Amino acid sequence: MKVRLLILGCWFLSIVATGQVLRIAFDAADLKTLDPHYAAATMDRAVVDMVFNGLVRYKPGDITVIEPDLALSWEVSEDGLIWTFYLRPGVSVHPFPGMPDGYELTSEDVVFSLIKAADPQRSAYAGEYTGMKFEAVDKYTVKIVLPQPISSALFLPKVANYSGGFIVPKRAYEELGPRFATNPVGTGPFRFKEYSPAQKVVLVRNEHYFRGTPKLEGVEIWYMPDVTARLSALLTGEVHVIEGVREQAWVEAVKRYPQVIVDVFGPGETEVLHINMTKRPFTDLRVRQAVAYAIDRNELVTAIGPDVAEPLCAAVPPYLPGGLTCAEVAERGLLYDVDLAKARELLAEAGYPEGFEISAYITERASYRKPFENIQAQLARVGIKLNITVVDHSSFHSLIRQDANPLVHYEAWRPSADAFLTRFYHSASRVVVGTKPDTNFSHVTDIDGLIEAARYELDTEKQIALWKEAQIKLLEEMASYPLYILKFVFCRSKSVDYGYELKSSLALYPSINELTTLK
Amino acid sequence: MARYVIRRILVAFPTLLAVYTLVFLFIRVAPGDPAVAALGDYASAEAVQALRERMGLNTPLWVQYGATLLGYVRGDLGRSLITNISIGSQIAAVLPHTLELTFAGVLIGTIFGIPLGIIAAVHRNRLADYLSRVFSLAGISIPAFYLGILLILAFAVKLRWFPVMGAGDFSNPVENLRHLALPALALGIIMIAFVARMTRSCFLNVLREDYIRTARAKGLSERGVILLHSLRNALIPIAAVLGTQTALLIGDSVMTEIVFSRPGMGKLIVQAMLQRDYIALQSLIVVYASLVVVINLLTDLSYGVIDPRIRYE
Secondary structure (H helix, E strand, O other): OHHHHHHHHHHHHHHHHHHOEEEEEEOOOOOOOOOOOOOOOHHHHHHHHHHOOOOEEEEOOEEEEEEEOOEEEEEEOOOOOEEEEEEOOOOEOOOEOOEOOOOEOOHHHHHHHHHHHOOOOOOOOHHHHOOOEEEEEEOOEEEEEOOOOOOHHHHHHHHEOOHHHOOOOHHHHHHHHHHHHHOOOOOOOEEEEEEEOOOEEEEEEOOOOOOOOOOOOEEEEEEOOOHHHHHHHHHHOOOOEEEOOOOHHHHHHHHOOOOEEEEEEEEEEEEEEEEOOOOOOOOOHHHHHHHHHHOOHHHHHHHHOOOOEEEOOOOOOOOOOOOOOHHHHHHOOOOOOOOHHHHHHHHHHOOOOOOEEEEEEEEOOHHHHHHHHHHHHHHHOOOEEEEEEEEOHHHHHHHHHOOOOOEEEEEEOOOOHHHHHHHHHOHHHEOOOOOOOOOEOOOOOOOHHHHHHHHOOOOHHHHHHHHHHHHHHHHHOOOEEEEEEEEEEEEEEOOEEOOOOOOEOOOOOOOOOOOOEEO | OHHHHHHHHHHHHHHHHHHHHHHHHHHHHOOOOHHHHHHOOOOOHHHHHHHHHHHOOOOOHHHHHHHHHHHHHHOOOOEOOOOOOEHHHHHHHHHHHHHHHHHHHHHHHHHHHHHHHHHHHHOOOOHHHHHHHHHHHHHHHOOHHHHHHHHHHHHHHHOOOOOOOOOOOOOOHHHHHHHHHHHHHHHHHHHHHHHHHHHHHHHHHHHOOHHHHHHHHOOOOHHHHHHHHHHHHHHHHHHHHHHHHHHHHHHHHHHHHHHOOOOOHHHHHHHHHHOOOHHHHHHHHHHHHHHHHHHHHHHHHHHHHHOOOOOOO
């Protein structure tokens, strides 16, 4: 009897042991980089999110709340120039070759990491830290000196668990060198174990995690570019969480499986049609307005599906401070509700009574191509013939940055109103001709003052008012037509409990942390 | 024969150089920037510029061409522009999986395709022949990835006999075979179709030969005629098809690797192409071309084994 019980016990333990490794599959063929200061793609952000921490963090499942992470507390000087962070003592850096027991993270690491994040040679997000100085006051205190004061709404995201804000331990980075990009070492709930090219990354739990030992034994991140394979693997239980397809029909189909939960969550990505104001005939405001009156954003939302898309009526989404809701835009009479007669009238006034013909490139990715084809059909109703050339995603990004398109459909997420407005509408960001060419495809030049005034405004209400004013100007000159917000879709087995309520995630996947369990 | 092999190897070098040159030029003509692909669209303009510099993309084309070529001479395939991982180590990690899959596909194709073709030829214009031809036509027509999805739905999702994803560890042969079964079958069915068609056609030609008539006239059993006299003579064109198809199968395995989420050369090539990872793409294609050269050489050498009259001068 005892032997039977022992065997049963061992069997049970083996089930529990193997059952506590969560497998998550992403729509990707392989990783790109696991250096948090470069990671940009969803599958890379996911690994980085589990391995690293920021000084502060977005509350799991709710990006509207910022809470302590590696820093227990912080304060800002009266003049708004000096931010001081008091670190959590006893935070353990994951083991790595050269230091098999890891070491305690201190202000030296934080300063090193922030300097790295600010260095364009070692970080993709250096522009976020221009002019800042970083100083280790003592073992657990870090001082950040800004060149100009900015509001906490703009500053804290720079030191949060996102992009350049992830803290890279100094000694691990120096020891591993270029290998750090595929062998990340951080302080997060899970530590890197191995990488199998074009297959998976294996993480194991960090027993010394400062928030407590994670409930999962480990996490495997699988690269599975085929959606049928991902769904099949979810249905057979080989993976527990998958990246889904951001289309209503797919969501509805998957919801029919009783063992699967579909999570549709924010913040989502903004889908905007940028109108190039330097290319004829879009140099004429009436033509741009005609385009706006010809497009029916509700039809686009219906085509994609109300669960995964919601209308976007201004450049900054309403869930960010400074964003405009559709009701606010309607109040100002700038909603541009579909009106084909008015569109034709405006075209006639502009000298195009029969419409005109234009050509544009679009990527083969469905989330860009399908709505763009829908817009093509909508514009045809007022005589605008849009010829589309479908190219691969890399080519598309290259071509639109060479100013090849009169109309650019762009999908993006940015962490603040300032980032949205600066990257898409500041004159310095104009493609090709800007001083820092970025993604100003419309060639907007007249709201720089508002963007900069808002950036350095410390009064929250005034700052929000400036951001809103900038967006109103954009709508008045119809530099871009906001289409909709496309949310994220992930599916999980019912056995997965994330450990928090998932409303939004900046890591662009449902964050797996120390609270996540597999039943 | 040694001289023949050495001559073929020497001829392979200009072939590979031509392949490298064409890939080097074509990938650079296509629009797309590896730095933007690597950093994503949120990266700052300075960071993109810094990465372009570090990737060596701002150096003259001939310098880039020569540096990579010099690396090949030294046996260094370079490092991925995107991940900075040594391409040699990446290939070493995935090539066994690709070769395993290709070999399994060829094996299935040979084991089932040749008998099916023989049966069809021997029973020409009868039910077995018609069934074989329908199967062959269907096998050739169905894309490997679609067949893969059907196999997944039937044998993994419904019956739960095989796993959906991944490649088993080589240290665990049973697990490895379980992971290999469905993707190998997806490729193997296509191979069966090709081999069966070719075998049928070759066999029909051989069966019309005078020496077959003579063998039958001597009173040899039909089994003896087929296995001893027809098969070996029909094998040379079949071997040629097998060689060509094996090379093509490595290419076909791209979609199979994606559908079954297996690591492999095909998956790496597609990824490198989409991300404009110039160095990785060049090296992967050169390695792929080398594999094709080796397979062709082995195929040519197999003729001598099948037919001892063939001499390599």
